[in-house]
Amino acid sequence: MSSLYKLSTTIRKLHSSAARFTKNVEFTAVRYPYLKRGSYSFLSDRHLRFFQSILSPHQVLTDEFNDLSGYNVDWMCSVRGSSRLVLRPKTTEEVGAILQYCNAQNIAICPQGGNTGLVGGSVPVFDEVILSLGLMDAVISVDELSGIAIVQAGCVLEKLETVLHLNNLTLPLDLGAKGSCQIGGNVATNAGGIRLLRYGNLHGSVMGLTAVLANGQIMDCLSTNKKDNTGYDLKQLFIGSEGTLGVVTQVALHCPSKPTSVQVGFFGINSFDNVLETLRLSKQSLGEILSSCELIDQSSMECVTSQLKLKSPVNDFPFYILIETSGSNADHDAEKLNSLLETLLKNGTIMDGTLAADSTQATNLWALRERIAEALASEGYVYKYDVSVPIRQFYQLVDVMRAELGSLPIRCCGYGHLGDGNLHLNITSQEYNTVLLNKIEPFVYNWVSRQRGSVSAEHGVGLKKRDYIEYTKSPTSVYWMRRMKKLFDPNNILNPYKIFPGSLND
Amino acid sequence: MSSLYKLSTTIRKLHSSAARFTKNVEFTAVRYPYLKRGSYSFLSDRHLRFFQSILSPHQVLTDEFNDLSGYNVDWMCSVRGSSRLVLRPKTTEEVGAILQYCNAQNIAICPQGGNTGLVGGSVPVFDEVILSLGLMDAVISVDELSGIAIVQAGCVLEKLETVLHLNNLTLPLDLGAKGSCQIGGNVATNAGGIRLLRYGNLHGSVMGLTAVLANGQIMDCLSTNKKDNTGYDLKQLFIGSEGTLGVVTQVALHCPSKPTSVQVGFFGINSFDNVLETLRLSKQSLGEILSSCELIDQSSMECVTSQLKLKSPVNDFPFYILIETSGSNADHDAEKLNSLLETLLKNGTIMDGTLAADSTQATNLWALRERIAEALASEGYVYKYDVSVPIRQFYQLVDVMRAELGSLPIRCCGYGHLGDGNLHLNITSQEYNTVLLNKIEPFVYNWVSRQRGSVSAEHGVGLKKRDYIEYTKSPTSVYWMRRMKKLFDPNNILNPYKIFPGSLND
Numbered sequence A, B: 001m002s003s004l005y006k007l008s009t010t011i012r013k014l015h016s017s018a019a020r021f022t023k024n025v026e027f028t029a030v031r032y033p034y035l036k037r038g039s040y041s042f043l044s045d046r047h048l049r050f051f052q053s054i055l056s057p058h059q060v061l062t063d064e065f066n067d068l069s070g071y072n073v074d075w076m077c078s079v080r081g082s083s084r085l086v087l088r089p090k091t092t093e094e095v096g097a098i099l100q101y102c103n104a105q106n107i108a109i110c111p112q113g114g115n116t117g118l119v120g121g122s123v124p125v126f127d128e129v130i131l132s133l134g135l136m137d138a139v140i141s142v143d144e145l146s147g148i149a150i151v152q153a154g155c156v157l158e159k160l161e162t163v164l165h166l167n168n169l170t171l172p173l174d175l176g177a178k179g180s181c182q183i184g185g186n187v188a189t190n191a192g193g194i195r196l197l198r199y200g201n202l203h204g205s206v207m208g209l210t211a212v213l214a215n216g217q218i219m220d221c222l223s224t225n226k227k228d229n230t231g232y233d234l235k236q237l238f239i240g241s242e243g244t245l246g247v248v249t250q251v252a253l254h255c256p257s258k259p260t261s262v263q264v265g266f267f268g269i270n271s272f273d274n275v276l277e278t279l280r281l282s283k284q285s286l287g288e289i290l291s292s293c294e295l296i297d298q299s300s301m302e303c304v305t306s307q308l309k310l311k312s313p314v315n316d317f318p319f320y321i322l323i324e325t326s327g328s329n330a331d332h333d334a335e336k337l338n339s340l341l342e343t344l345l346k347n348g349t350i351m352d353g354t355l356a357a358d359s360t361q362a363t364n365l366w367a368l369r370e371r372i373a374e375a376l377a378s379e380g381y382v383y384k385y386d387v388s389v390p391i392r393q394f395y396q397l398v399d400v401m402r403a404e405l406g407s408l409p410i411r412c413c414g415y416g417h418l419g420d421g422n423l424h425l426n427i428t429s430q431e432y433n434t435v436l437l438n439k440i441e442p443f444v445y446n447w448v449s450r451q452r453g454s455v456s457a458e459h460g461v462g463l464k465k466r467d468y469i470e471y472t473k474s475p476t477s478v479y480w481m482r483r484m485k486k487l488f489d490p491n492n493i494l495n496p497y498k499i500f501p502g503s504l505n506d
Helices: A005-024 A045-054 A092-105 A157-166 A183-188 A272-289 A298-308 A330-346 A359-370 A372-377 A396-405 A434-440 A443-450 A466-471 A475-488 B005-024 B045-054 B092-105 B157-166 B183-188 B272-289 B298-308 B330-346 B359-370 B372-377 B396-405 B434-440 B443-450 B466-471 B475-488
Strands: A109-112 A129-132 A139-143 A148-152 A206-212 A218-221 A247-254 A261-269 A290-297 A319-327 A352-355 A381-388 A411-417 A422-429 B109-112 B129-132 B139-143 B148-152 B206-212 B218-221 B247-254 B261-269 B290-297 B319-327 B352-355 B381-388 B411-417 B422-429
Touching: A045 A092, A092 A109, A092 A129, A092 A206, A092 A218, A092 A247, A139 A157, A148 A157, A157 A183, A183 A247, A218 B475, A261 A272, A261 A330, A261 A359, A272 A290, A272 A319, A272 A330, A272 B272, A272 B319, A290 A298, A290 A359, A298 A359, A298 A372, A298 A411, A319 A330, A319 A359, A319 B272, A330 A352, A330 B330, A359 A372, A372 A381, A372 A411, A372 A422, A381 A434, A381 A443, A396 A411, A396 A422, A396 A434, A396 A443, A422 A434, A434 A443, A443 A466, A466 A475, A475 B218, A475 B475, B045 B092, B092 B109, B092 B129, B092 B206, B092 B218, B092 B247, B139 B157, B148 B157, B157 B183, B183 B247, B261 B272, B261 B330, B261 B359, B272 B290, B272 B319, B272 B330, B290 B298, B290 B359, B298 B359, B298 B372, B298 B411, B319 B330, B319 B359, B330 B352, B359 B372, B372 B381, B372 B411, B372 B422, B381 B434, B381 B443, B396 B411, B396 B422, B396 B434, B396 B443, B422 B434, B434 B443, B443 B466, B466 B475
Parallel strands: A109 A129, B109 B129
Antiparallel strands: A139 A148, A148 A247, A206 A218, A206 A247, A261 A319, A261 A352, A290 A319, A290 A411, A381 A422, A411 A422, B139 B148, B148 B247, B206 B218, B206 B247, B261 B319, B261 B352, B290 B319, B290 B411, B381 B422, B411 B422
């Protein structure tokens, strides 16, 4: 059962329609006037002729208003670049030739996967050449016995999932954006999602990858070995580096066996203490079959039910938890989940609860969690924060923020991946409002920093959070990140203006 | 149930008795005459006075024959350094002060954890100062709800396991050496072991760490967040770098819930094709509760039963598989395992099989697998190879090697972590024999390289495998590893002579 079709479709629609709205989106260079273009070469006819000499015509897009608009704008229409060229390589070698030339010619590059990011990392800030991986979309091999799939970076996650299912395997990650996002982009941004609780993060699941460095050199780390301790694990550098250290072109992913039974429970809870107790007992009772533990607060539920006319299966409560199990024996899993439900009701940890009787019901329960983002967007402008906080402080931030903002916003709500300590704090207002924004930031970052949380749990840094990286990372860490960047990309041609505050060219 | 007590005790005994045999062990500088000491400072009284000024007397060991001998020799008595000084810091800050001074004074350092490695990585080659983490052995905190344990690097794995069990958690890794090995050393060498199949590798399980760089700078990456996407994941660099990029002093580890039921099955199998089919059906039927799938070949079984007087629970077969499940419901797990056994017997995939009725029987079954190394050692000299190979070629290497060696060795056998594609190829002879060695190497590395396997799956490179790293890693990768090393440790004071072939000082 795949529970995310609805959101996936939604994001796909939003994404494909982004082009239409492009003209109304403010240029990033205008919205962020303090950003200064680096001293890169301006694209010339000579450059263009070179790219046309090594690529086929359909791999070189230059029509600013038709071809390029969808690539210059993110799917939320929140950032807009002014690139005049999209290159669409089909092989690692073509990526190598492109980067070698750009490095020699001092041309800045913005690598782009499915362009589903939330932090402005995948679109150009100025006129960077866009390197789209979309034509590199082959599933190269899938081996059921070892669980290893080798796939080109541009393969859309949902397509890979379909192929894996045919081989009795499943993806170790699942995202709302899976209908559009690409595995290479997932790896480059260390995407999290709703299965991390069960299968861990991509640093553990990626067995190998190929990356092209800024100078065009091909770094072949495409190991399919589950164990390999020969020297430094260089592939790890590229996981989560957001295209600033190299361009990921191929990935070897370890994929778990496909569960034959997926079951969902939905609980209403009257206090956050009981939310934590529900998590504790769920981990204890469900053990190895627990695959998701998601929190929805009352305000998020109110939004998703009123805006999208969805129906909650339980009465009104301050909190709701969605529990998903994935296992290999439906009877065993049902017994475990039923027993958990009974215990929770009997000892008063939850006030109400229901289990999905079939996959339709399960999909409907998931929709209550997965369509919150869509519901919030329909209220106006959304200030979105994706943070990690210690589990006991998980909901404090929402309370504190509400007290701070008073009646300024329409709504201040929290939901997210409780089991991973990953809160999505969302605040809505009629329209983009700097008074409200200045009340939220840097307040939210300061608060998270004091708890030693992360100001970006799973969405990355990109452009939008680059000024806040030191709220999570120590100055020593950021100093060494800069040295790594300088080592791998001395001319700073790969995804400039992203991750690091200030200018790397200073 | 902990299945490894016996081996653990054995290794502990071997380790603590290493000192006694020290005088008979050939110096590494003699056995490997082509190694040349780097142009480091020789330890002077002035240096010693500095270390004595910042550390207590029991933290500075200088008695060559009593104190130092156990630190200068590995537990297999296969390598021997001639260090004259062991420093035993108690805090990260003390490690920082030591490294800052050594870097300024050009003093080479050999970081040492439990000294249980197999590749000569944790003892000095010449007179490097030994930095022992053994006094930094505190479990700082354990949180059952989030599963995060924060622990000092020198904590022995078994001690950490005991504390975790009290908190209903378990370790994501388990090693035969757990009675001696330290978590910092496990992280620094990216230790694998028998639970990797279930819980994945340390790149996924380590949430954060503190490392001290060669210049004494403290890199605080001690995040306890399960998700954190703020910039490059620098901690990954130190996982598996064998103490050459920095010294790990603290670790935040994600620990899974402690399984309440651990069950073991043992099968006799008549062909390698059926070995693979057993693996496939085990993954399918046991799904999420499968925690180990270990192979033992006939020759390994013969050795462990004859040398150690252990008894096999099944008749003689070319192959044996040990299956372990770990789960949260004993009845469910037993039903799954019984059903698997029935299927395998019925369709002829296995010829014989038994399930452990209690934890004593389970321990006895595990002993057949875990005590092979000990049994082999009692035959004389053991040539040990720890390689990763594609699962379908898993056993070919043993066959090919046997054909190549003919009657030269006493025994050529294979066993290991089938589920992870990790073979332990072992060859025994009466004593160390260069004719035999030259028949084995580089033959074994060439063969593994042709399969795109790894010449070191879980044991690292250290000193012994440094000349073979390029059999697994591309020249581009090794080039960039060298650049990383140069960036983080420009004077090459951290664990010199390890990992890289040739001299880094050239």
